[in-house]
Structure formats: structure tokens, C-alpha cells
Amino acid sequence: MKQFFITATDTDAGKTFVSCALIHALTHHNNTLTNEGLKVAAFKPISAGCELVDGQLINEDAKLLCEFANCAQSISHINPISFEEPIAPHIAAKKVNQEITLADIHHHYQQVKSLNADITLVEGAGGWRLPLGPITIKSTLTASIDNKEPTYQFLSDFVKITNLDVILIVNMKLGCLNHALLTYETIKADGVECIAWIANCASNGSMNNLAENIAELEQLLPIPKIAQFDFIADVDEEGNDVSFYEKINVAAKKINLAVLLQ
Template identity: 80%
Template sequence: MKQFFVTATDTDAGKTFVSCALIHAFTQHINASTNEKMKVAAFKPISAGCELVDGQLVNEDAKLLSEFANCGQSISHINPIAFEQPIAPHIAAKKQNKQITIEDINHNYQQVKSLNADITLVEGAGGWRLPLGEIIVLSHNNADKSGDNNKPTYQFLSDFVKATNLEVILIVNMKLGCLNHALLTYETITADGLNCVAWIANCASNDAMNNLSENISELEKILPIPKMAQFDFIADVDEEGKAVSYIEKISRAANKINLSVLV
């Protein structure tokens, strides 16, 4: 059994699209020990931007993950912490007088992990350092006469990844500035003591990046990990005027993934 965390250089980098493509590729892959197609579980710890459906907050990204994972998970099992407003999750939580904790995230993750899937794919939110909010740490060393020894500090979603020692897949949003963003994100992941196993070049916009091939070539030199896929933008309508479904887009992307890097 293997567990991966999908992160990206920034928000709107196509994490859900890539995660769905990875899940689809894995579910078509044969497990050598069982000679059956792999079982894949999905986990999206936190989401913000949901629709209320029959009294339940449903995040569109979590819904898509549920359509490709094959362990019979409910949407709330995949995405247990959800907020209606499409804003930073820790701000959404604060507005509701709630706190997002590493302990709660890890508890939810262990429930997903208990499915004993061949692959558990965890999709992050935002970039690597997504804030979860302030926690209060009592300082014993720097007491001052005011008596205010409580220092606010922050927890981040990356702290959960560190606590569970997940292997990391980095999505690079191919746009101006991506070289800097990719290298800084990779360096931070490794500085956190984690194994960033591969990266994916994702062209999430229909406006292709200028000098795209040159930038990908530079990233292949700069990042000391293998590139496992390059996803080009797929329009909703093909050249013949036929609609291209989301499932078809995912299938095309999945066929481009080199899973040998991961399994």
C-alpha cells in the first residue's frame, strides 16, 4: 500500500484534474500481487466553496474525486471538513468559530487509510503552506512584565503531511513565474524532511505559456526528480465541434502518466 499527497505551486493549478487522472490511471493498473486492478481511495482533507445539497455541503472537487476512486467512499468520507464560502479555509473556519486541527485531519485520514486500498491519494488545498489557523503556544523563556506569554503561531496543512510522512507529487502550473515557484516549493518540501517523488507539468489555461517547451526543459534540469507527465490544455469542444466530456479529458490525461515512477 502506498500513500501520496498531491500539492501544487499555487492555487488553481489543476490539482483535482491531475488527482482524478492519477486515480484513473491507478485503477487501470494491475496489482502484480493480486493480478487485479488496483483499489484507490481518495482523501481531500479540507475544502472551501461548497453547495448545500440535501443538508450536506458538497464540494465539486470532492464529488469528482468520488467518481474516479473505487473504494465506495461517500463524499463526506473523502472530504470531511468543508466550508460553504469559497475563501481561505482557516478564515472560513474562524467565521464559524471553528478551528481546523492536525489531529482532526489525521483522524479523518486514518479512517480513509483503514480501507487498505492499494493507493491512497490525498489532494491538498492551495499551495504547500496552506494555513490552518493560529494556535496558542505558551512561552516559558521570554516572559515580560506585561505577563503576556501566549504567542500565536500557525499550523499548516503541510504539518499534516509531515506527521503522516506522505510521499509528495508536485504539480507545476505552467505559467510565467513557474520556475521560481516550482523550485521554492520543492525546496520547502524537502526541507520539511519529505520525499517529493515526481512532478507533473500542467497547462491549466487555454492560453498556452510563451516558450512552454523551453520552460519545461528548464524545469527538467532544475528539479532533481522525474517528470511523470505533461498535460496540455483540453478544450470542451474538439476541432470537429464535438463536445469533450470530463471523463474523456481524464482518460486522455491518464494515458500520459508514467506510473512506473510511483509503483
Template identity: 55%
Template sequence: MNAKNSASTPAKVKRQQRNFFITATDTDAGKTFVACAIIQAFTDAGKRVAAYKPVAAGCDKIDGKLINEDAQLLTQFANSQQLINEVNPISLEAAIAPHIAAEKLNITLTLNEIKAGFEQLVSLNADINITEGAGGWRLPLQLNTPSPTFLSDFAINTKQDVILIVNMKLGCLNHALLTYQAIIADGLTCVAWVANSASSTTMSNLDENIASLEQLLPVPKIAQINFDSDASSSLTAKIFAAAKEIDLTLLG
């Protein structure tokens, strides 16, 4: 046997991947906006990023397919050449709690299905995998079992690091602390938080509330994103601007 035939084929080098799960203190906290900004920040840093939004409720029917606006944005910003159905495999038309929307359609939301989509994501071999949750941390997937299933169970099962988006509004201190405590109690690491002003109405004593959270949450604040009221600026441009506010070095 000659040397050419005896030489082994070099194995494909697998990237050192990091998996981040984006959650928030409540719904409409700007998870997608911030997730896209984080994706853009990593892209600007030369990283290859894949995105995943396993469950989306509130979709439009376009050419016979259910399309979620948030999933479209994630697909646009991720740079791993994903199709939208790969980013968002479970799309529900009604803009209501996913488990209720699924029940009305006699559909069962399962962890196995969500994990299968995540395994496909990981197989893309990107540097960074960003999963955006739905609603808050303890979002129900199904209730008609002896033990209810939550989307947080998926994050736990896949051992993802968590980034908490805090919707800066009245009540956010309580919401942020309870969410952080739930993440830690579930055995995961909350690696960072983002102060996001998701509403055009500025929170009273915003700076003082952010300072309080900086004292109360024992993880770094990687960005403070203020609401951009410039109607002449596109959403894409606003996300690009927000990306520049994110300090990725604090993620380690």
C-alpha cells in the first residue's frame, strides 16, 4: 500500500461553540430586537452566528406558510445561511400563549421536537448559537401531563448560558430578580443582563433603577439600550446602532 492510499482523510474540525438562550422579564420586552443586536455584535466581531426561535405564536400566512415577524428578523441577521423554517420550526398563527394556540389546533408541543431543531442548529457548526425564547422564563409548552412542560426545560436540557433582557418599566426590579433566581434554581448560569427600554415612555428614575439592578444582579450588564424614537430610522438601522452598545467582552 502506498503512502497516498494509507494516509487518513483529515477529520473535519469542529468549532468551539457557545450557546446562549435569550429570555426576558416578560413578553414585549424586546427579546428579538436585543437578540438581533447581539447577533450583529458577534458578526461585527468576526463570528459566525446561527439563530433559533423554536416556538413562535402570532404569524401571518404568506404564500401558504406561517411566517413570524420575529423569526424573519433573526433569519435576516444570522449569518449561517438558514432558512426561516430552520430558525423557527414551530409557527402558530394565533397571537396567544403557544400552549393554548397548540391546544386549539390539537397539536402537542414536545421537547423532543424542539431539541431536534436545536441539534440541527448545532450541526451548522457556527461559533455562536443564539436561541430566543418566547414570553418569559417559565413559558408553558403543555399542561395536560402529570408534570407540565416549559420552554425553560429545553434550555435546562441543552445546558445553555442565559442572557436576561430586563424590560425597564415599573415593576422590573421584582421581575428581574425573580427571573434570575428561577434561572439559577434551574441549575443554569445567567451570564449577563441587558437593560432595554422597550417602550417610548421613559421609565421614571431610569438611571436609579438600572443602578439598583447593577447592585442586585450578580452578573454583568452588557448593554443599556434606550428607545430610539427616530421615525426616519429603519428597524434594521436601529438594531445596528444597538449592536454597538453591547460589550461582548463581559461574556468571557
């Protein structure tokens, strides 16, 4: 079973779009043993920005992951920790007198792993160093990471504990070279393997000198680029609506899965 963590250079970099495209590509890739598509489970441990539906907080990103993953998971199974306000999760938690702990995230992740999927894909929130809040008695799992006494916890600590392989999404915009290099260097300094990156044009405003910037990153990042996603408008040149599923189908065909499945 392979396990991947999706992170990005910043928020709104298209993590969910990329995650859904990866899941779609993987579920349509035949398992050589069963001659069927791979079984892919999704996990988005934390979300902030949810709608209250029948007494349950529903995050739109988690809902999309639920639609593409093929292990019959519920929304709450994919996204167990959710907050209504679209703000930093640890601030949202504090406002409703809750605490986000690594122990809770790890517990929920073990439930997802118990599905024994071929691939488990974990989508992060924000960037690599997403704060979860100060260390308390309830969140002592962090202390097992190294010999130092930590005072604060981050979502990246969960990745360190579970030893997930990381896929870095680079939001192709002005400043992305610095953001990509700093993020990659921090991931490596944390002792985690960053195995691939994806260039994602998440904005409809095309980046100046896009090709040159991608070429620079291909030289500067010592990991393979497995895909480049161009922006896809909601309406095509003939005036026809382009659905999210159609966009995902186009993007999925551009992914080189060889690095992930080797």
C-alpha cells in the first residue's frame, strides 16, 4: 500500500483539483494482479470553510474527494475535523472551544488505512507548515518526533510521524520559484521524502514567462515533475459549459504515474 501527502506552496494552489485528478488517474490505472482499477482512499484531516447541512459540517473539497475516491467512504471518514468559518483551522478551533491534536488526526488516519486501499491519498490544508496550535497534555504525540521538547504542533508533524511521501503542488504565479524552493527545502529538513512536483496554473491570469519559470523549477528541484496543469475555463471556445468532472478527466490524462507506482 502506498501513501501520499499532497501539499502546496500556498493556499488556493489547487490541492483539491490536483488530488481529484490524481485519484481519477489512479482509479483508472489497472492493477496488474486484479486487472481492475486501483483502490484509492482519500483523507483530508482538517478543513475550515464548511456548510452546515442537516446538522453536519460539509466541506466542498472533502465532498469532491468523496466523489472520486472509490473505497465507499463517508464525508466524515474523509474529513473528520471540520470548522464552519473559512479561516486558519487552529483559530477556528479556538473560537469554538475545540482543540486539534495530532493524536486525533493519527487516530482518524488509522481508520482510513484500515480500508487497505492500494493507494491512500492525504490532502493537506494551506501550505506545508500549517499551524495546529500549542502543545497541550492532549497532544503529546508530537513529543515522539525528536528529542527536543516541542511547544507547538503543525500538520507537517503528522506527515513526519506517519512517514508519508509528499507530492508538492507549485502554484504557478509570480514568486513561485522562491515558494517552491523554500517549501521543498523545509520538507527535506523535516526528514520527509518529497518525491515529485506538479506545476498547477490555478489562476485564469496566465503567468508571464510561464515556460521559463517551469524550466527553472525543473532545474532547481531535484525531483521529477509528473504533470503540468493549464487553467481550464468554465466555458469552452464554443460557449459550452465545462464541468468539473470534464476538467479532472483532462488533467488526469496528463499525469505521469510511473514515479508514484514504482
